[in-house]
Amino acid sequence: MTPVEPQTLQDDLQVGLHVQNMQLGWNGRILVDGLAFNAAPRAWTCLLGESGVGKSTLLRTIANLISPLPATRIEGSDGVSVEGRIAYMAQQDLLLPWLTTIDNVALGARLRGERPDLVKARILLERTGIVDRAEARPGEMSGGERQRVALARTLMEERPIVLMDEPFSALDAITRTQLQDLAFELLQARTVLMVTHDPFEALRLGQNIHIIRAGANGNHRPITPPGRPLRDPTDPSLRETYHAIMSALSHRTGPTA
Secondary structure, X not given: OOOOOOOXXXXXXXXXXXXXXXEEEEOOEEEEEEEEEEEOOOOEXXXXXXXXXXXXXXXXXXXXOOOOOOOOEEEEOOOOOOOOOEEEEXXXXXXXXXXXXXXXXXXXXXXXXXXXXXXXHHHHHHHOOOHHHOOOOHHHOOHHHHHHHHHHHHHHOOOOEEEEEOOOOOOOHHHHHHHHHHHHHHOOOOEEEEEOOOHHHHHHHOOEEEEEOOEEXXXXXXXXXXOOOOOOOOOHHHHHHHHHHHHHHOOXXXXXX
């Protein structure tokens, strides 16, 4: 969750995200150079790529948790800085173990020195289906419950752009599908950029899918699955798109066997 100044969501509902000339590295080594992509307003854009290519670093840079290199441009589709317009949901729920559920949801306001809106926090807990656990602490909850709390905390920030770093990957298959459905429903008004390692998750949720590759100009032409999310990734009509994703991930240009 990014500690930024509050901003009214209604002012920015149509804002997308533009990234240009992004450079990603680790321990002084440049892994990806010249990365560029767009995330469409009020849609889910998914990022896939091999492990270690810098997908999490990319999100953290966009969220201003890591300083970008001078040549990098990160801005809204309106040409305005995204500062103050981003919420960040990590793979780990990052709940503070000594706080109750409702206090964890309202944590952003406390970090900014504001009075938390506990009525709003409780409403969001109702929407995420976990209001009966409002006074529980993280150690008393399941992984799925904790991720529901993290989702409610993300919604509490009311930012038009939401960055998600593999938020469902640690969950079992049934809980993962339930949380995907819930997040998609609750974030329909937002511009969502989600890193995932799962091609089926990208097929299910993504309006556009970008493949990040190591090297110069490390982005692949965006892949657009047919139909509307939430798709059934086993639908035969998605077979060609799945093969395109797997070919791009494996750096092949020909048909996938």
